[in-house]
Amino acid sequence: MIFRTLQISIQEIKVLFADRQALAILFLMPVLLILFLSLALTDIYHQKVGRHFQVVLLAHSKKIPEILHAKMKGYGYEILVDSAESQSIEEYVQLHDPEVVLELPQDLEALLEKRKDSVSTEKIKISFRPNLDQSYQDLIKAQLTLIFQSMVIDRVNEEILGSSDLGPGDPSAGKSVALRSFDHQTQLFEVVGKTKVLPNPLQQTVPAWSLFAMFFIVIPLSNSFIRDRKLGMFKRLLGYNVSKGELILGKVAPYIVINCLQLFAMYGVGRFVMPWLTDRGFVVHGDLGPLLIVTLVSSLAATSFGLLIASWARTAEQATSLGPLLVVIMALTGGVMIPHFVMPQFMQKLAHLSPLYWGLESYFDVFLYHTPVKAMLYNIAFLFGFALITFLLAIYRFRWNDDDGG
């Protein structure tokens, strides 16, 4: 049995490798998708995960930016300082396209430097890059308000408590005892309960597009079955004392191997190629064992789905139009194209219908959360359930030839 199954598998690989277009779809397409989408989605992910803002301060004196620098650093801002004397904020925006830029009024600087006791109504000018999320714009404005208010309070405290020995850059300078505990906002809160680690762009795109590519096996797999049925190959092979089970196994097994190769090729691209192109690498915390289990079950789901399309479709044209369409829909709902965590709640629930969602969650279990295999079984069981149902449906509908008599 093993000998004939192996021969059929080898033959299937030979035929597949003679088809360069199919190989391009299976290997080149996901590499390009990972490459371009990781780069294209970087901003979207930065909006959600570990966001750091770069703020340009246009100031008239050097002293104020130093104080601001110290305070804003506490909020995680990256500060660049430029002179407001040589250019207006409008000119600066036009020339440099900064993410956030502030121009301080001279009056405010004078007040904070104790050169003046009152401030005019001139406001702090701020400009945001147009694609910056509105919620972040509001957050930055609120945080800056807090910073400036605290600076004014410091100034008032200094007036009340007398001059301090500490320099202006020192965070403790000029603070009342009560205010010393309020260094910055984050100290006010302690986050409790579970927080979910969100993937970075590569941690999302590598497993997501690998899964997508694995399911795209539907094209060569279904075409192979339909071609063999049309050519009468099954009739011929069954005549060689090959059982139907051996025949299906022999034809499907190479695609499972190819699925594994796809995953490891994409993993290699994420791990070794992408760090050259992006500032983030494909950080993986998982072991090889769970990775193999998830890949194997994902592959069973993908190949069973391919088999179902092969058994349903009468022609290769039907299979190549319906199969990829369904894969794209499953990928769209399953969080491959649009990350699950940015979807609205309804779509997040709908995602549970897609096998790619369960596959992706299983990969996150491996790559991100370092989940033990036992805890991964929930996601894997859904994926395996999909594989089993599609396989049984495929076998139920399977036709070994197109003859209706003759």
Added chain:
Amino acid sequence: MENIVEIRDLSFSYPRSSKRSLDSFSLEVRRGESVGLLGPNGAGKTTLISFLSGLRPRSDDRVTVFGRPLHLLGEELLKIGYAPQELALYPSLSVHDNLIFFSRLACISKERQRAQVERVLEVVDLTSDREKRVAALSGGMKRRLNLAIALLNEPELLILDEPTVGVDMMSRDLIFERINDLRRSGTTLIYTTHYLEEVERVCDSVAMMNLGQLIYRGRVDLSILVQNFKSFANSLSLESDPDPQGQEI
């Protein structure tokens, strides 16, 4: 002489079809005999062949080959050579690669593989085309390769399902010549076609089918065959003649 094939009262309908593709069909083929399975489209020829080639469930005891039900044959199935009506070949691979694959499936030992491949290439006159991709072959050459694969395991029973469909005159003559060589060497042959002329050229006897039934079994005689087919067609249209003339079943 012993029967190589025995089919007893076999009936079969395709799923979701009210029509019987085989209707109480019986047939015996003796060792060394060359039987033409003749009939129009839809007669049930290919369905019958699908039982003999293993495509249909082999557990049916009403079909025996080499004196045993198909499911008990095991590796003896490899003594049956089968060329399906379709060109069951891998178009993207070479002629040689196709033959090597099927010789492996036929469990031909590595030492014999090369010799067998060379032999069948010579038989079907494709030796100089061995490295060509199948997709690049003409229709006639593909048909000959289809036949060559069926000959790889030197079959005792050769089943050819319409082996000359879409073939040019030259290839057709070559195929007939080779089939007659096989007949002379004692190979048992089942040859399906709907052309009387082909039956005359390569068969000793004929089994004439229509609508899943055997309507004539006997020697190849053009006048008898034509008479039988006409009388059967009349019996169906008039629904009045229970015993068509001239049957030699």
